[in-house]
Amino acid sequence: MSTLLIVHHTPSPHCQEMFEAVLSGATDPEIEGVEIVRRAALVVTPTDMLSADGYILGTPANLGYMSGALKHAFDTCYYQILDSTRGRPxxxxxxxxxxxxxxEKAIDAITTGLGWTRAAETVVVSGAPDSDAREACWELGATVAAGLMS
Structure with missing residues:
Protein backbone atom coordinates (compact mmCIF):
# COMPACT_ATOMS: atom_id res chain seq x y z
CA MET A 1 0.00 0.00 0.00
CA SER A 2 1.25 3.49 -0.87
CA THR A 3 1.02 6.46 1.47
CA LEU A 4 0.03 10.00 0.54
CA LEU A 5 0.96 12.60 3.14
CA ILE A 6 -1.03 15.83 3.19
CA VAL A 7 0.96 18.52 4.99
CA HIS A 8 -1.26 21.53 5.57
CA HIS A 9 -1.67 24.78 7.41
CA THR A 10 -5.35 25.68 7.65
CA PRO A 11 -5.72 28.85 9.74
CA SER A 12 -8.79 30.18 7.94
CA PRO A 13 -12.19 28.90 6.81
CA HIS A 14 -11.07 29.30 3.17
CA CYS A 15 -7.96 27.15 3.71
CA GLN A 16 -10.08 24.60 5.58
CA GLU A 17 -12.53 24.42 2.69
CA MET A 18 -9.68 23.82 0.25
CA PHE A 19 -8.14 21.18 2.52
CA GLU A 20 -11.45 19.33 2.79
CA ALA A 21 -11.87 19.34 -1.00
CA VAL A 22 -8.33 17.98 -1.48
CA LEU A 23 -8.96 15.30 1.13
CA SER A 24 -12.26 14.36 -0.51
CA GLY A 25 -10.53 13.87 -3.86
CA ALA A 26 -7.68 11.89 -2.33
CA THR A 27 -10.10 9.56 -0.53
CA ASP A 28 -12.39 8.95 -3.49
CA PRO A 29 -13.62 5.32 -3.26
CA GLU A 30 -12.30 4.57 -6.76
CA ILE A 31 -8.75 5.16 -5.54
CA GLU A 32 -7.54 1.93 -3.97
CA GLY A 33 -4.36 0.92 -2.22
CA VAL A 34 -3.44 4.42 -1.02
CA GLU A 35 -3.41 5.36 2.64
CA ILE A 36 -4.01 9.06 3.29
CA VAL A 37 -2.14 10.59 6.24
CA ARG A 38 -2.88 14.15 7.31
CA ARG A 39 -0.44 16.23 9.31
CA ALA A 40 -0.58 19.84 10.35
CA ALA A 41 2.56 21.60 9.13
CA LEU A 42 3.62 22.45 12.68
CA VAL A 43 3.68 18.81 13.79
CA VAL A 44 4.88 16.89 10.72
CA THR A 45 8.11 14.97 11.36
CA PRO A 46 10.92 13.70 9.18
CA THR A 47 9.60 10.18 9.88
CA ASP A 48 6.20 11.20 8.46
CA MET A 49 7.91 12.52 5.33
CA LEU A 50 10.16 9.49 4.93
CA SER A 51 7.19 7.11 5.35
CA ALA A 52 5.20 8.74 2.55
CA ASP A 53 5.34 7.88 -1.13
CA GLY A 54 3.91 11.24 -2.24
CA TYR A 55 2.85 14.58 -0.82
CA ILE A 56 0.25 17.30 -1.04
CA LEU A 57 1.22 20.62 0.48
CA GLY A 58 -1.35 23.25 1.46
CA THR A 59 -0.69 26.74 2.74
CA PRO A 60 -1.96 30.27 2.76
CA ALA A 61 0.25 32.87 1.12
CA ASN A 62 1.02 35.34 3.88
CA LEU A 63 2.49 38.63 2.72
CA GLY A 64 3.53 36.91 -0.51
CA TYR A 65 5.24 33.93 1.11
CA MET A 66 4.27 30.47 2.34
CA SER A 67 3.01 30.26 5.90
CA GLY A 68 5.55 30.13 8.69
CA ALA A 69 4.09 26.75 9.60
CA LEU A 70 4.91 25.18 6.23
CA LYS A 71 8.35 26.83 6.26
CA HIS A 72 8.86 25.29 9.72
CA ALA A 73 7.93 21.87 8.32
CA PHE A 74 10.57 22.19 5.62
CA ASP A 75 13.15 23.58 8.06
CA THR A 76 12.54 20.65 10.42
CA CYS A 77 12.63 17.93 7.79
CA TYR A 78 14.69 19.10 4.81
CA TYR A 79 18.15 17.68 5.47
CA GLN A 80 16.84 14.46 7.02
CA ILE A 81 14.76 13.66 3.92
CA LEU A 82 16.99 15.19 1.24
CA ASP A 83 18.58 12.05 -0.15
CA SER A 84 15.73 9.65 0.55
CA THR A 85 12.69 11.27 -1.09
CA ARG A 86 14.02 12.21 -4.54
CA GLY A 87 11.62 11.53 -7.37
CA ARG A 88 8.53 11.42 -5.19
CA PRO A 89 5.41 13.14 -6.55
CA GLU A 104 4.75 29.35 -5.08
CA LYS A 105 8.29 30.28 -6.12
CA ALA A 106 9.71 29.45 -2.69
CA ILE A 107 7.93 26.08 -2.52
CA ASP A 108 9.07 25.28 -6.07
CA ALA A 109 12.67 26.01 -5.05
CA ILE A 110 12.44 23.76 -1.99
CA THR A 111 10.74 20.87 -3.80
CA THR A 112 13.25 21.17 -6.65
CA GLY A 113 16.06 20.95 -4.10
CA LEU A 114 14.44 17.84 -2.67
CA GLY A 115 14.12 16.37 -6.15
CA TRP A 116 10.35 15.98 -5.92
CA THR A 117 8.26 15.78 -9.08
CA ARG A 118 5.14 17.89 -9.57
CA ALA A 119 2.26 15.45 -10.14
CA ALA A 120 -0.47 18.02 -10.83
CA GLU A 121 -0.88 21.70 -11.53
CA THR A 122 -0.79 23.96 -8.49
CA VAL A 123 -4.18 25.21 -7.35
CA VAL A 124 -4.20 28.89 -6.39
CA VAL A 125 -7.33 30.45 -4.93
CA SER A 126 -7.94 34.07 -4.01
CA GLY A 127 -10.87 34.95 -1.79
CA ALA A 128 -13.59 32.46 -0.97
CA PRO A 129 -13.28 29.17 -2.87
CA ASP A 130 -16.10 28.88 -5.40
CA SER A 131 -17.32 25.63 -6.96
CA ASP A 132 -14.58 25.72 -9.62
CA ALA A 133 -11.89 26.18 -6.94
CA ARG A 134 -13.30 23.36 -4.84
CA GLU A 135 -13.38 21.12 -7.93
CA ALA A 136 -9.75 22.00 -8.73
CA CYS A 137 -8.77 21.08 -5.17
CA TRP A 138 -10.71 17.82 -5.43
CA GLU A 139 -8.93 17.04 -8.71
CA LEU A 140 -5.56 17.82 -7.12
CA GLY A 141 -6.20 15.34 -4.31
CA ALA A 142 -7.53 12.68 -6.64
CA THR A 143 -4.72 13.09 -9.18
CA VAL A 144 -1.88 12.80 -6.70
CA ALA A 145 -3.53 9.90 -4.87
CA ALA A 146 -4.39 8.03 -8.07
CA GLY A 147 -0.79 8.38 -9.21
CA LEU A 148 0.24 6.35 -6.16
CA MET A 149 -2.11 3.43 -6.85
CA SER A 150 -0.21 0.15 -7.22
Missing amino acids: YGLYLHGNQGTEGA
Missing part, protein backbone atom coordinates in the same frame (compact mmCIF):
# COMPACT_ATOMS: atom_id res chain seq x y z
CA TYR A 90 3.79 16.15 -4.93
CA GLY A 91 0.98 18.62 -5.41
CA LEU A 92 0.39 22.09 -3.98
CA TYR A 93 -2.58 24.26 -3.15
CA LEU A 94 -2.33 27.88 -2.08
CA HIS A 95 -4.80 30.39 -0.76
CA GLY A 96 -4.04 34.07 -0.85
CA ASN A 97 -5.90 37.30 -1.14
CA GLN A 98 -3.07 38.79 -3.18
CA GLY A 99 0.48 38.03 -4.23
CA THR A 100 0.80 34.25 -4.12
CA GLU A 101 3.70 34.17 -6.59
CA GLY A 102 6.40 34.43 -3.89
CA ALA A 103 4.94 31.50 -1.97
